[in-house]
Amino acid sequence: MSNDGFYYEEFLKFAQNFHKTLQEENFIFDVMNQLGNVMIREVKQRTPVGKYDGKVFFVSDGKLLVFDGGGATKTGGTLRRNWILESVTKEGDSYVVTISNNTEYASFVEEGHRKATGSGWVEGQFFMKLTMEDVMNQLPKIVGPAFEDYLRRFGFD
Numbered sequence: 692m693s694n695d696g697f698y699y700e701e702f703l704k705f706a707q708n709f710h711k712t713l714q715e716e717n718f719i720f721d722v723m724n725q726l727g728n729v730m731i732r733e734v735k736q737r738t739p740v741g742k743y744d745g746k747v748f749f750v751s752d753g754k755l756l757v758f759d760g761g762g763a764t765k766t767g768g769t770l771r772r773n774w775i776l777e778s779v780t781k782e783g784d785s786y787v788v789t790i791s792n793n794t795e796y797a798s799f800v801e802e803g804h805r806k807a808t809g810s811g812w813v814e815g816q817f818f819m820k821l822t823m824e825d826v827m828n829q830l831p832k833i834v835g836p837a838f839e840d841y842l843r844r845f846g847f848d
Contacts, residue, residue, distance in 0.1 A: 701738055718841050720779055722834055727776040727788040730826050730835060734790070735774050737818035739800065741767035755799045757807040770794045 728751070770792065777789040803815035826833075 702805055705712050722837050723779040723786050723788050726833060727790060731774050731776050734819055734822040735771050738770055738771040739816055750795045755796055755804045770797055
């Protein structure tokens with residue numbers, strides 16, 4: 692076999708580098724998913740659960756409307772239940788964790804809103820903002836052990 696067609700050493704280096712890159716990518720996605728699950732757990736704990744004493748809430752044309760209704764008292768929880776980890780994606784050199792809540796009034800509870808009567812303001816709860824700040828502060832504690840385990844797999848102690 693001639694030497695000018697296939698260079699085994701170069702192919703082996705390429706394969707090893709590709710395998711290492713693939714393992715790093717899988718590790719990063721695993722850690723980011725773990726981070727997303729921590730965010731979901733934390734934001735659910737902070738998300739308020741409404742108690743509706745005969746009031747009816749809905750959104751119309753981007754406004755939160757509240758009416759007195761004749762229904763029995765009920766307990767909410769829809770906002771808390773609807774948090775989901777949508778995805779972990781790579782965008783350029785960054786990795787993005789996307790969590791969402793498709794409840795139509797989520798932004799009103801998070802950021803605040805005008806009262807239905809037009810007089811006054813209901814302060815936001817900022818459960819998402821506070822969760823993001825906490826998770827960022829916990830980042831070394833969350834990522835550190837996973838990174839140490841990853842290095843141990845390659846013989847680093």
